[in-house]
Amino acid sequence: MTATLDEPLGFASAQVHAGTDVDTAFGARVTPVYLTAGFVFDDFEQARDRFAGVDEGYTYSRSGNPTTAAVERRLAVLEGATSAPDAEAIVVGSGQAALAVAFLGILQAGDHVVSAASIYEGTRGLLRENLGRLGIEVDFVRNANDPDAWRRAIRPTTKALFGEPIPNPKNDLLDLETVAAVAREAGIPFIVDNTLATPYLLRPFEFGADIVVHSASKFLAGHGSALGGVVVDAGRFDWSARPDAFPHLNTPQRALGGRSYVEAYGRSAYAAYTRQVVASRFGPTLSPLNAFLLQQGLETLSLRVAQHSRNALAVAAWLQVQPEVASVDYSGLASSPHHELAGKYLPDGQGSVFSFTLRGGEPAARAFYDALRLFSRMTHLGDVRSLALHPASTTHTLLTEDERLANGIGPGLLRLSIGIEDADDLIRDLARALDAVRALTELPLAG
Template identity: 60%
Template sequence: MTDASTAGLGFATRQLHAGIELDGAHRPRATPIYLTAGFVFDDFDQGHARFAGTDDGFSYTRVGNPTNAATERRIADLEGGIDALLVGSGQAAVVTTVLALVAAGDHIVSASSIYEGSRELLRDDLARLGVTTTFVAAQNDAAAWEAAIRPETKALFAESIPNPKNEVLDIATIAGVAHRHGLPLIVDNTLGTPYLVRPIEHGADIVVHSASKFLAGHGTVLGGVIVDGGTFAWDAAPDRFPQLAVERGLDGRTVVERAGRAAFLEHARHIALRFGPVPSPLNAFLILQGIETLSLRVQRQSATALRIARWLEEQPGVAAVDYSGLDSSPYRDLAARYLPDGQGSVFAVTLEGGTEAARTFTDALRLFTRMTHLGDVRSLVLHPATTTHVQREREELAAAGIGPGLLRLSIGLEEPDDLIADLDRALAAVAAADILTRAGIA
């Protein structure tokens, strides 16, 4: 039993109280860190019951841990899911989700504008295992998704707010495509966060996060999470998902018969148990601590990002600003629909002058940290073309709209005026370097 029912309570209240189970003996207010590999059985029979699944207590941290479970319950509540699974990283969340659904010969349809690590996983690693992926360039083009679906397709995958360009996914439209074909929609909501958008409310079936980012919030730990919406009928077409709806376990039941609405997550938990991408209970605790201030951080970060994006759009030497909160953004209407409380804090700015301008600008910054990460309390800057997207061909970068002058900004919690002053200093350094004149542009 939880300490108090959170049904009907607001987001800020639930991010503090959802999923709490107070220890009966000591009753600590903060969730304890159960930093232990295993858990003691009262007797011989309890050990058997834990492994047979007739006792829901804990046996081994790779299988489950009270600290991790508390974090799972909190995130599931905030995302509107029925349950969640915490794993070692955001990449582990994507891998575990996909592996729970596919076998050799199967197919995934994915938006092209996704995290580069996920794209490489789908394009390269899973291809070696016989699982192919078709990438849809226009992520909100329903017809393009429809055309990519094959008889062997097992899922659709996209991000609520892809980076680096702050595009907005039309979740309901793509969910409609998926469901017309009897397929689940998986949405990576790392940049959206459950505070700004909850994809399950718009038709998504499974949500994944890199909890290392906004959920933890302080750039200190790694973690990932899978949230099951409990809405997809896995047994509607049993032959499509035999691992869930046809194959029977030692108890004579399928996963759907055993777990009902939570069938997918039950199966994913067993995948994670065998592959072992388990987060430390210490990391789970720090993620849980971060979630307690999620709405406060994301609200401020989004507001500051909008102010900075508007300022950058007016500056000489800036070719483009990609932020859905701007009136000039082609995603403005979708942002108003899906992200009314803020459009996130990660966006792209493209400088005139290409790579040399981006280098001069980046090296002149003093408050922005040069590193690959997102959702930190500190503001960050990165040049995707030479870092995260360095393995892409020039033509691929151009097709994705990632030019040599594009920089990704992740806005933190510093004073907005200080961040603007830092950016202004960097723009002045570019102008002083006379890059455009030397390149024959100005």
């Protein structure tokens, strides 16, 4: 019995059923964990056919595994929905691996990337340092919602545009349709890191993105117990329109019998190349056990993210009226300069990760941070538990002070990832932390 039905499924149904079959051997309803490095061949001919791609069975878990394949199919459905029915997902070992694989499926030495400036600091380091060592250049657009700023940054060697719909940690939303339109004009794929929004709140393919990546370690898995990443190709970009720009997809390949990836796979050429040549050869393989945990997390994604978002709005609204708080960066607040974009792209909730700034600078941030009890002090996000971090002294510590300030990371800024606990309990914990700030700064009590 297959769980993939003929009629289209709503999101909540798809997150439970899409892409899985009942195990034919024993009738297990949940996809088993296939903890095996390799797979036995029936005979000489089957082994040859599998390596030739004639038989679609499995050979080695670095190249494919039934547990990881099931979660790939589900993720493709959740991100693709009706806007990208040919979407294909590739799961890998972490979110950073997903970004590296996504870029290396397109870029080569001499190429250029244009990225929004407001992005996760680990991604900035990957673009500037790791890809830079390979001869790939990057420029960052500070006013990321200005289409002309993107156009000015594009060169003849530019091969990808990149951004985050909900940037980490500043929550300064990206206008996806604006950037996608520029990408289409230039014949360049638009890559989007959708980790903080998840496909429940936002499906970037519906707004013109070509490739979506996630750190699946975050909201998709949801419980802080497993690492994983995913690259999802919409299967819509025409890689043949500029063959000189993407030669690896348009030149004959011995492995394909003299055909190019475009000839063999059409608009799925990128997904095929990225899976077969980049992910398989570099080897950032997702463990089948982590794939299993990811699939379990996906089954409750909408329930969790809805609660995350409700709690985040309640916490952000409470923080913005506290006298010790200078500003709150959350697009769900009417006071946010990005509130209008939130209405367009995130009508079902604005996510749970945002930052706020205390007036007392680093001493206030230190007192606040150390006084937290319910919030976990750790570098992670998207967990069912609420988490807190001081970016200036942790994730952004390698930047100079001027660079941090240019990116809006002041000494009093704290990042929160709001979990699914009771909002009243979270606010009580934050109030206790603000008491510690008041004791430090001798500010009068509110009210």
